[in-house]
Amino acid sequence: AAKRTSRGVLAYLPVMEASSPRRLRLVTELRRAVEAGDLRVHYQPQVRLAGSELSGLEALVRWQHPEHGIVPPDEFIPVAEHTGVIGPLTQFVLQTALADLRDWGRRGHHFGMSVNISVRSLLDPGFVEEVGHALAASGVPAERLTLEITESSVMSDPERAVPVLERLRDMGVRLSVDDFGIGHSSLTYLRRLPVTEVKIDRSFVSTMVHSPEDLAIVRAVIDLSEPLGLTVVAEGVESEETRLELTRLGCGVIQGYLLSRPLAKVDLDRWLERRTVA
């Protein structure tokens, strides 16, 4: 994806004024993509370090653009968030991920599913009900769904975000603080949030075996999360060396290219088969 030329969707992004023609075109194309079914959901495995059990998958959206090919989410999620497109996009990802999870469940796989939620969706008045409907329609138990919300988005408006998180928790949905460590909020604040999981940001994990400072941050998150009963997920694990260090530190779950890149459902099925055989 990084090799895409300046003709790609990237070319639209430098001009971010609300009314710029390029941006409007991107928004129109994105809206059409949601309606036309040009969005895809890929899945990346999360594995428990103790026992190597697959604990869950993270759903990551992709845009299959008719001209530009696969467009990564970093290029269109920010635009979707600043327009109304994020609402239908979030619903699409949630429904697709839960339908696929039901299908895996029928075939005897009982892992969980994590879905990324923008703060704009979280604070949407109908959001909690929509999650309830999506769960009911799929028949997936609420405890199998984890919603990932970035640390910075919860912190941007805790007065509004926390009550919504509490309603979701009361439904049985699990909640994860994503990109943890870059928002500079104190770990003790986590105690006041109704969350079950913390994801240490990739920027610390990918460098921890070479940077004593990053290693110290990873260690602090792991050590302080345990007494709070929080599962720690380290994202962006790319090397065996990092996996070993995380095992030594007592990290709960890892995710990253070392295990697998995010995969389309059919490819994830093959990944699952290879694991069973191995």
Ligand code: C2E
């Ligand atoms: P994120 O939630 O922090 O997701 C993790 C990102 O790191 C993913 O990028 C994943 O492919 C990538 N990644 C995983 N393991 C590794 C690794 O070992 N090395 C490296 N270098 N990267 C790794 P992706 O799929 O491009 O998504 C980027 C961001 O877009 C996500 O960051 C998330 O913030 C957002 N996003 C993706 N899907 C959705 C969605 O359905 N809804 C919302 N609201 N945001 C989404």
Ligand code: CA
């Ligand atoms: Ca995430």
Ligand code: CA
């Ligand atoms: Ca993350």
Ligand code: CA
């Ligand atoms: Ca991130």
